[in-house]
Amino acid sequence: xxxxxxxxxxxxxxxxxxxxxxxxxxxxxxxxxxxxxxxxxxxxxxxxxxxxxxxxxxxxxxxxxxxxxxxxxxxxxxxxxxxxxxxxxxxxxxxxxxxxxxxxxxxxxxxxxxxxxxxxxxxxxxxxxxxxxxxxxxxxxxxxxxxxxxxxxxxxxxxxxxxxxxxxxxxxxxxxxxxxxxxxxxxxxxxxxxxxxxxxxxxxxxxxxxxxxxxxxxxxxxxxxxxxxxxxxxxxxxxxxxxxxxxxxxxxxxxxxxxxxxxxxxxxxxxxxxxxxxxxxxxxxxxxxxxxxxxxxxxxxxxxxxxxxxxxxxxxxxxxxxxxxxxxxxxxxxxxxxxxxxxxxxxxxxxxxxxxxxxxxxxxxxxxxxxxxxxxxxxxxxxxxxxxxxxxxxxxxxxxxxxxxxxxxxxxxxxxxxxxxxxxxxxxxxxxxxxxxxxxxxxxxxxxxxxxxxxxxxxxxxxxxxxxxxxxxxxxxxxxxxxxxxxxxxxxxxxxxxxxxxxxxxxxxxxxxxxxxxxxxxxxxxxxxxxxxxxxxxxxxxxxxxxxxxxxxxxxxxxxxxxxxxxxxxxxxxxxxxxxxxxxxxxxxxxxxxxxxxxxxxxxxxxxxxxxxxxxxxxxxxxxxxxxxxxxxxxxxxxxxxxxxxx
Numbered sequence: 095x096x097x098x099x100x101x102x103x104x105x106x107x108x109x110x111x112x113x114x115x116x117x118x119x120x121x122x123x124x125x126x127x128x129x130x131x132x133x134x135x136x137x138x139x140x141x142x143x144x145x146x147x148x149x150x151x152x153x154x155x156x157x158x159x160x161x162x163x164x165x166x167x168x169x170x171x172x173x174x175x176x177x178x179x180x181x182x183x184x185x186x187x188x189x190x191x192x193x194x195x196x197x198x199x200x201x202x203x204x205x206x207x208x209x210x211x212x213x214x215x216x217x218x219x220x221x222x223x224x225x226x227x228x229x230x231x232x233x234x235x236x237x238x239x240x241x242x243x244x245x246x247x248x249x250x251x252x253x254x255x256x257x258x259x260x261x262x263x264x265x266x267x268x269x270x271x272x273x274x275x276x277x278x279x280x281x282x283x284x285x286x287x288x289x290x291x292x293x294x295x296x297x298x299x300x301x302x303x304x305x306x307x308x309x310x311x312x313x314x315x316x317x318x319x320x321x322x323x324x325x326x327x328x329x330x331x332x333x334x335x336x337x338x339x340x341x342x343x344x345x346x347x348x349x350x351x352x353x354x355x356x357x358x359x360x361x362x363x364x365x366x367x368x369x370x371x372x373x374x375x376x377x378x379x380x381x382x383x384x385x386x387x388x389x390x391x392x393x394x395x396x397x398x399x400x401x402x403x404x405x406x407x408x409x410x411x412x413x414x415x416x417x418x419x420x421x422x423x424x425x426x427x428x429x430x431x432x433x434x435x436x437x438x439x440x441x442x443x444x445x446x447x448x449x450x451x452x453x454x455x456x457x458x459x460x461x462x463x464x465x466x467x468x469x470x471x472x473x474x475x476x477x478x479x480x481x482x483x484x485x486x487x488x489x490x491x492x493x494x495x496x497x498x499x500x501x502x503x504x505x506x507x508x509x510x511x512x513x514x515x516x517x518x519x520x521x522x523x524x525x526x527x528x529x530x531x532x533x534x535x536x537x538x539x540x541x542x543x544x545x546x547x548x549x550x551x552x553x554x555x556x557x558x559x560x561x562x563x564x565x566x567x568x569x570x571x572x573x574x575x576x577x578x579x580x581x582x583x584x585x586x587x588x589x590x591x592x593x594x595x596x597x598x599x600x601x602x603x604x605x606x607x608x609x610x611x612x613x614x615x616x617x618x619x620x621x622x623x624x625x626x627x628x629x630x631x632x633x634x635x636x637x638x639x640x641x642x643x644x645x646x647x648x649x650x651x652x653x654x655x656x657x658x659x660x661x662x663x664x665x666x667x668x669x670x671x672x673x674x675x676x677x678x679x680x681x682x683x684x685x686x687x688x689x690x691x692x693x694x695x696x697x698x699x700x701x702x703x704x705x706x707x708x709x710x711x712x713x714x715x716x717x718x719x720x721x722x723x724x725x726x727x728x729x730x731x732x733x734x735x736x737x738x739x740x741x
Contacts, residue, residue, distance in 0.1 A: 150236070152228040153226065160226065166377065167377040170716075172378050173377045179739065184408070191357045191358055196338045197209065198271070199278055200278045201336070211347055211349040211380075214345065215230060216229070217229050218724075227315040228375050234246075243301060243303060245299070248261070248265070254321045255345065255350050261296050265291060265319055277336075288313065289302045309628060319346065323344055324341060325337075346370075349385060361387075362386075364380060382735065401424065410699045417479070430703055437714065440489055440492060440624065441694035445620075446689060448461055449613055455614075464568070465524065466537040467541050467587050467592075468586075469534055470526065486680050493677070494677040495677070502677055502681070505659060517681045541590060545590060558590060566592045568595070572597070618648060626672070628660060631679075635647060637656070651686075651688055656683070659675050662675040706733040707736050
């Protein structure tokens, strides 16, 4: 998809530059209160860059938000959707029960749905434009021109369900609690990019930012807010954050907890006094009177329960089950609808990462040989539900195509001596067999030649060995007890004299070995995106991260070219610059074969009982349901019950 055409950016007048400089100095002294409010004129002249240094209702990483100030509702909702009925759901992840209501601490499991239906954030992401947020609890947002701070002005109507107004003190308390040492380590790490939350007045709070990046702004926007009264006992004393366990959260969301049954069932009740029901970012959402989650320990049991009508939507993660088990008389009759739920998310790599800290993987020829032994068709795509990953930015305009453009070459040329020559030619395409034995044989012959050129030859004992007599083996480390689902890959390597073995370890040991970079190969899923997440990419591929234990550079990549391209991506102020640098990075990463590419699907895949009406427009970026994604959970938050369906 080509980026949309854009008007040229008008040069600011000298008067405008002076005005902003004066306001910037004043705001630094007065905590942001003197920044002007974005006007229609500001919106019209913002050009390609986002609005900075003005109060605004929404913020887009590049360009202007699609929805102007005062918009009525998102396009992918029905603002007149009727309310009523009960939606039945299952646990969307491996949690088979819950034992607490505080999902921000390490120990225990919080119930499904509590993030979606109870906790609200300062801003919400749009489902039909890349990386754009609009104020929810935040009536308006102000981002300093150098992105050193983000100031939030709270909506005057914002209320917790107990009737208390949401104050800047509540926002600061929420941040301090989640960034503090009693919160989960993952949450502490995420919020470490923010240095402090500073209360300026009862409705205004400023976040001072350690990392002055666009990603950090969205971290602020995604901050969940709860009342400072949560966890305060009858004696007026507040419990330590990790000791707030069974107390119901005091939140601002559209639902409250209605019924809890044996920690295996939870029912949320729609709050008729929900403060934001008429806001543009909430109009048309949350149409069911009650949301009920039932917990199942086994996926097969859950599928049978779905067929029996115990719950309404079944999201499917198994390609085999999607093809074979989402079928039958109820699907044929139309009682149950099967929907792939396609999305426009870009897909980062789901790949087998090779640890370059191991000497045997340092030769590019060896890594390419390993890739040639992996038969994607036989290993994972028997049911035709997945696409081989040819790019680190698959399903997006950021994936490299054809030969490098002049702009890409300008970024790549200074590193020509460091890079594989293929980087300067056509875009990477992973080896394929398409199930053809002749193609597999050709791939294995090519792999054997590469191994030989790299100093690995077939010894008298039939093993592939180097000059030192070391046998070529790859240990694939996996968490938990997993079945061997890669016998074809094992067989293909054995044909060449190599060996693929499996090491299944408990999750705690798996995590520790990952942090210590103590493995040969692991499978890592890098996630989805609307715009390439530069902060995550620096952790995954940056040279500094390769030497920092506990970071995410599992491959051990140390590349001056990669570091420079990531720097360009992070500093990009236009979509064109980001696209160019991303495509150049894609060529470097994929042609360097630091991983064996796996697969991806941009579909959510789910079946649902045919008793729902839904908006006419489907968003581009959404989930069917998720306990953690910030993108809209479109079906469960915007659909409504057909007349008479509840009966």
